[in-house]
Amino acid sequence: MESETLLTTMHWGTYEVRAENGRLVSVEPWIGDPDPSPIGKSMLGTVQGDLRVSRPAIRRGWLEGNRSGGRGGRGGEAFVEVSWETALDIVAAELDRVRVEHGNSAIYAGSYGWASAGRFHHAQSQVHRFLNTIGGYTSSVLSYSYGAAEIILPHVLGGTDGLTGNHSTWDGIERHSELIIAFGGLPWRNAQIQGGGAARHEAAAALRNAVANGARLINVSPVRDDAPRGVETEWLALRPNSDTALMLALCHVLLSEHRHDEAFLARYCTGFEAVRAYILGETDGQPKSPAWAAALSGVAQDRIVALAREMATKRTMLMVSWSLQRADHGEQPYWAAITLAALLGQIGLPGGGLGFGYSSTNGAGRPEMGFRWPSVPQGRNQVPDFIPVARMADMLLNPGGSFDFNGAAMTYPDIRLVYWAGGNPFHHHQDLNRLVEAWQRPETIIVNEPFWTATARHADIVLPVTTPLERNDLAFSNRENLVVAMKQAIDPVGEARDDYRIFADLSTRLGTGEAFTEGRAASDWIPLLYEQARNNANAAGVEMPPFDRFWHDGHADLARQLTSQTLLGSFRADPERQRLATPSGRIELFSQTIDSFGYDDCPGHAVWREPREWLGSELASRFPLHLLSPQPADKLHSQYDHGSVSRAGKVSDRAPLWINRADAAARGIVDGAVVRVFNDRGACLAGAVLTDGLIPGVVQLPTGAWFDPSTPGQPHSLERHGNPNVLTPDRGTSRLAQSPTCNSTLVEVSRFDGAVPPVTAFDPPATVRLADVPGLAGPQPHHKEA
Ligand SMILES: Nc1nc2c(c(=O)[nH]1)N[C@H]1C(S)=C(S)[C@@H](COP(=O)(O)OP(=O)(O)OC[C@H]3O[C@@H](n4cnc5c(=O)[nH]c(N)nc54)[C@H](O)[C@@H]3O)O[C@H]1N2
Ligand SMILES: Nc1nc2c(c(=O)[nH]1)N[C@H]1C(S)=C(S)[C@@H](COP(=O)(O)OP(=O)(O)OC[C@H]3O[C@@H](n4cnc5c(=O)[nH]c(N)nc54)[C@H](O)[C@@H]3O)O[C@H]1N2
Ligand SMILES: [Mo]
Numbered sequence: 001m002e003s004e005t006l007l008t009t010m011h012w013g014t015y016e017v018r019a020e021n022g023r024l025v026s027v028e029p030w031i032g033d034p035d036p037s038p039i040g041k042s043m044l045g046t047v048q049g050d051l052r053v054s055r056p057a058i059r060r061g062w063l064e065g066n067r068s069g070g071r072g073g074r075g076g077e078a079f080v081e082v083s084w085e086t087a088l089d090i091v092a093a094e095l096d097r098v099r100v101e102h103g104n105s106a107i108y109a110g111s112y113g114w115a116s117a118g119r120f121h122h123a124q125s126q127v128h129r130f131l132n133t134i135g136g137y138t139s140s141v142l143s144y145s146y147g148a149a150e151i152i153l154p155h156v157l158g159g160t161d162g163l164t165g166n167h168s169t170w171d172g173i174e175r176h177s178e179l180i181i182a183f184g185g186l187p188w189r190n191a192q193i194q195g196g197g198a199a200r201h202e203a204a205a206a207l208r209n210a211v212a213n214g215a216r217l218i219n220v221s222p223v224r225d226d227a228p229r230g231v232e233t234e235w236l237a238l239r240p241n242s243d244t245a246l247m248l249a250l251c252h253v254l255l256s257e258h259r260h261d262e263a264f265l266a267r268y269c270t271g272f273e274a275v276r277a278y279i280l281g282e283t284d285g286q287p288k289s290p291a292w293a294a295a296l297s298g299v300a301q302d303r304i305v306a307l308a309r310e311m312a313t314k315r316t317m318l319m320v321s322w323s324l325q326r327a328d329h330g331e332q333p334y335w336a337a338i339t340l341a342a343l344l345g346q347i348g349l350p351g352g353g354l355g356f357g358y359s360s361t362n363g364a365g366r367p368e369m370g371f372r373w374p375s376v377p378q379g380r381n382q383v384p385d386f387i388p389v390a391r392m393a394d395m396l397l398n399p400g401g402s403f404d405f406n407g408a409a410m411t412y413p414d415i416r417l418v419y420w421a422g423g424n425p426f427h428h429h430q431d432l433n434r435l436v437e438a439w440q441r442p443e444t445i446i447v448n449e450p451f452w453t454a455t456a457r458h459a460d461i462v463l464p465v466t467t468p469l470e471r472n473d474l475a476f477s478n479r480e481n482l483v484v485a486m487k488q489a490i491d492p493v494g495e496a497r498d499d500y501r502i503f504a505d506l507s508t509r510l511g512t513g514e515a516f517t518e519g520r521a522a523s524d525w526i527p528l529l530y531e532q533a534r535n536n537a538n539a540a541g542v543e544m545p546p547f548d549r550f551w552h553d554g555h556a557d558l559a560r561q562l563t564s565q566t567l568l569g570s571f572r573a574d575p576e577r578q579r580l581a582t583p584s585g586r587i588e589l590f591s592q593t594i595d596s597f598g599y600d601d602c603p604g605h606a607v608w609r610e611p612r613e614w615l616g617s618e619l620a621s622r623f624p625l626h627l628l629s630p631q632p633a634d635k636l637h638s639q640y641d642h643g644s645v646s647r648a649g650k651v652s653d654r655a656p657l658w659i660n661r662a663d664a665a666a667r668g669i670v671d672g673a674v675v676r677v678f679n680d681r682g683a684c685l686a687g688a689v690l691t692d693g694l695i696p697g698v699v700q701l702p703t704g705a706w707f708d709p710s711t712p713g714q715p716h717s718l719e720r721h722g723n724p725n726v727l728t729p730d731r732g733t734s735r736l737a738q739s740p741t742c743n744s745t746l747v748e749v750s751r752f753d754g755a756v757p758p759v760t761a762f763d764p765p766a767t768v769r770l771a772d773v774p775g776l777a778g779p780q781p782h783h784k785e786a
Contacts, residue, residue: 009475042643054494056087076713092509110140113423117197118473123422130503136383147739158581170206176351184321185226196477242297249293253308261345271590348572363479426454431730629724651687655722682726706761
């Protein structure tokens, strides 16, 4: 094993890794990747670095009986290292206590997060399967990525095609698009990523081809650099969160100049009359005219008119990034984009219509494999309680509280125990100071983690987990026709174990061992999953080699059955027989269903609703800068923030805050200076980067800096590393989708003139050994390994 070169697949790419004498010595892009991501390099030095959780660890106060956290408890105390036997006994007993005393709904294990690529050791599948065998858990639905879209699109288009899959493929766009309008741009950095594993990075080349074939590309964004790398692009700058107004005004021009496609609307859509009356101002007295939208968006009135005319005369593709719906009333830009595309009448034509999230990952626009990849069966959850994922802090703070969601009146369960495996809520959640408070409420928080992330530090019990390099696994992802044998390259670091083994051992203690493992070791599951994949592939006419040959070769490159498709192409061809899964069978420009919910913040058709927080709101007099928190270029979320690639991007040790030169000059801020970014919810430090690539009044601070509060466990302490989620609001998009609104945030930025505090997020937390804690060494005499 020692000097062999092995393949491994991560969400950001496939790499050839090599270990010597037990140490990982090189990580190089897989030779088949035409445009590899540098992020893989960050695994060197970190996978075997000092931020690994090396032994099971328990918060000292929890061991001493302080179960509710309390101020300064979670996140602020030393950890006591214990043996696996002790840790597993304690976790099993605590799960059992909570389910017996409070019922399984008192266990929250939505456990949202990206974990690692690798089909078998998928942390969420494992924790869900485990908890389902012991009676279930309160779960979550939707994603932080595109929760608002997951709710609005089924109402309007009958499903999520064009969002998460089944996009119009690049080949049609390359050949037929004459005008590509990209709301939220097409930043190359995001297309580095493919959930479940990336192999060939092709999005950038596809865009280059489209433009080389004569398409004109417009980046509609507050940020110039949202343009794709190396492709000629016009920048149409607009105020953040004003896209809906711009889209409605484009509709207004089409309608008032009779450039809309009446035949398309009549044949394929329902509810056109209602939205037409709204756009023309017949229902509320306010025409959604170019002049109206210009005042809201900052885009000149005649530019809007000219753009609408150009769209009507060209094969026009609307690409809308996922970021637009992570904002207040995030349902609306999606519904408005569909309305605009419907008026243009090109939906279902190659190179025309629309799609969501092109360049948000590497997958959009690539053909599907045409069959399903298997995953670890999760069993059935007997607990009916669930929340929309981003309402997690609300749930912890308001047990028994009620809320609306997609037409239903819901109640928050009373959570006593939280189990997280494979996610980092102190990365992903909004308003982290509020989360710090909410997180003190449960009696017990258990986290499986390879690294000392903020979530691990804020847990009561941390169980150390392997990374993919320390175990065998399989990678296959929907848009990549490469299947990779992810072979173990190094020994587990410290005492780390696979999530699977942890849950198997917990199951044994809880009497459900057989139900969880079905008598299989991890090494039995991998060929089993592979054989299922092979059967599915064969049934679809795609050949996969037998497992042994595949494992020996290290990967299998599969032929694709499907090569080309157009979103809603078959619906366009035959709307009677290919009805959409909407109540009318058509595109619902007006939805009777949504209208019947009676939500003022999401009525029956696309509307402009002013965001609660944006440059047009009163709050802007105190916090005059709109903060966008995009994905980080040099990592995936918080993963490997401590790696070399991410660290090279830090400015004065912190996350970079991009700020317009004029805004910086007005505040006496110079390039590279440490700045304080703040609002009423919180404050963080960041490193200033001056640019002309943002409109004035907008700042950008990418996500991913490991949460580094100056007084851990206490809300409202200064965050020192540049984590934007101490600033973002924890509010749902609307009563419809209740999804994240991180891109609707106002802040002020000032020079930080005091002594700059060091970042401590990359120092491992204090730990002591159980035997060294007087009075605590007692409860574990019968354990062998201690
Ligand atoms: N302000 C703002 N906030 C955002 C966003 C934004 O745009 N702006 N974006 C949101 C979006 S789209 C998303 S998807 C979320 C992402 O949020 P997350 O998915 O929670 O972020 P990650 O950093 O990927 O967290 C994954 C964790 O899993 C751990 N892990 C890796 N492999 C394993 C394993 O095998 N087992 C176990 N047990 N753990 C493992 C990693 O070390 C890491 O800590 O963030 C959201 N938050
Ligand atoms: N390198 C890297 N790539 C990633 C990820 C990562 O962590 N790192 N995360 C992956 C994940 S989980 C997801 S869900 C996707 C997310 O993919 P997206 O949601 O598309 O990504 P963002 O980077 O949040 O946003 C893209 C751009 O939208 C612009 N934008 C923000 N608000 C507005 C607005 O109101 N109007 C307009 N017109 N533009 C706006 C911002 O300038 C931003 O640069 O990215 C994936 N790709
Ligand atoms: Mo995401």
